[in-house]
Amino acid sequence: MRTRKVVRKMMSGPSGAASRVADILRESRKTMVLTGAGVSTESGIPDYRSKGTGLWEKYDPMEKASLQALLSNPAEFYRFNLPRWCDYAAAQPNITHRALYQLERKGYIHGIITQNIDGLHRKAGSQRVWEVHGHLRTCRCLDCAASYPFTELITQFNRGTNPPRCPQCNGLLRPDVVLFGDPMGDDYYRAREEMHGCEVLMVVGSSLQVYPVADLPRLARRLVIINKEPTPWDPKAEVVAYKEAGSFFHNLLEALGIEGQ
Ligand code: NAD
Numbered sequence: 001m002r003t004r005k006v007v008r009k010m011m012s013g014p015s016g017a018a019s020r021v022a023d024i025l026r027e028s029r030k031t032m033v034l035t036g037a038g039v040s041t042e043s044g045i046p047d048y049r050s051k052g053t054g055l056w057e058k059y060d061p062m063e064k065a066s067l068q069a070l071l072s073n074p075a076e077f078y079r080f081n082l083p084r085w086c087d088y089a090a091a092q093p094n095i096t097h098r099a100l101y102q103l104e105r106k107g108y109i110h111g112i113i114t115q116n117i118d119g120l121h122r123k124a125g126s127q128r129v130w131e132v133h134g135h136l137r138t139c140r141c142l143d144c145a146a147s148y149p150f151t152e153l154i155t156q157f158n159r160g161t162n163p164p165r166c167p168q169c170n171g172l173l174r175p176d177v178v179l180f181g182d183p184m185g186d187d188y189y190r191a192r193e194e195m196h197g198c199e200v201l202m203v204v205g206s207s208l209q210v211y212p213v214a215d216l217p218r219l220a221r222r223l224v225i226i227n228k229e230p231t232p233w234d235p236k237a238e239v240v241a242y243k244e245a246g247s248f249f250h251n252l253l254e255a256l257g258i259e260g261q
Pocket residue numbers: 035036037038039040041042045046047048049050051054088115116117118119133204205206207208209210226227228229243244245246
């Protein structure tokens with residue numbers, strides 16, 4: 001394995017971020033990817049913190065998508081969140097999701113830890129995905145814990161039943177997403193285990209501001225960050241590319257000689 005000094009020297013070459021990352025992926029014995037809302041903006045889903053377009057520039061997350069909001073005013077919680085979650089569920093994978101699928105298939109990455117709830121990594125074909133903030137495939141009853149497809153929420157909401165109720169016990173239904181104020185779910189703890197022995201963590205499209213996920217870079221020996229805007233981890237990263245994820249991954253696949261984007 002090469003020393004950090006040698007890698008830094010390679011970085012100063014004329015080849016650009018994508019080919020530097022290609023070299024790092026070729027060398028690495030275990031690479032994990034951590035994705036955030038920025039990988040899905042090119043599928044038409046706004047992120048939270050981008051300057052100008054981020055959702056949280058207009059709304060307070062604690063107010064709108066928290067456990068507290070669900071419990072104190074469930075009808076308003078669903079009025080605000082359900083339409084945008086339906087948009088997430090209808091979105092299609094973009095070049096970044098497809099490229100990450102190719103990287104898994106070709107053995108360059110071990111798996112993807114995602115903060116996204118949109119399911120687009122799975123839709124693109126990725127197999128080893130840990131959805132640490134949950135997903136939009138199911139929902140459950142807060143009283144009897146019965147589980148239902150996510151469409152149960154949509155069907156009830158569309159016919160005017162707001163908040164949606166458990167068909168078995170009439171308890172309040174909640175989505176299987178990790179809300180502000182919720183404990184982390186199983187996938188988070190599995191993801192931490194998968195980080196064991198991780199040589200390279202490649203962060204894509206995350207502001208790295210939401211904890212505890214923002215702490216995961218600590219578990220990797222080497223760090224690569226692809227994000228349009230600076231993150232608090234940039235000073236620790238070996239490569240930082242302030243780029244659109246789509247164009248970066250186009251170049252990365254080219255640098256690795258992978259076709260079929
Ligand atoms: P974030 O909004 O805090 O940060 C997104 C980052 O991505 C920003 O720094 C932005 O500059 C960057 N970015 C935006 N478009 C990009 C692109 N095309 N290429 C490269 N970088 C790009 O998002 P986060 O770090 O994931 O954390 C916030 C929370 O947002 C997470 O908990 C996640 O569950 C939730 N969220 C998810 C979705 C989704 O499922 N698609 C959408 C919005 C928010």
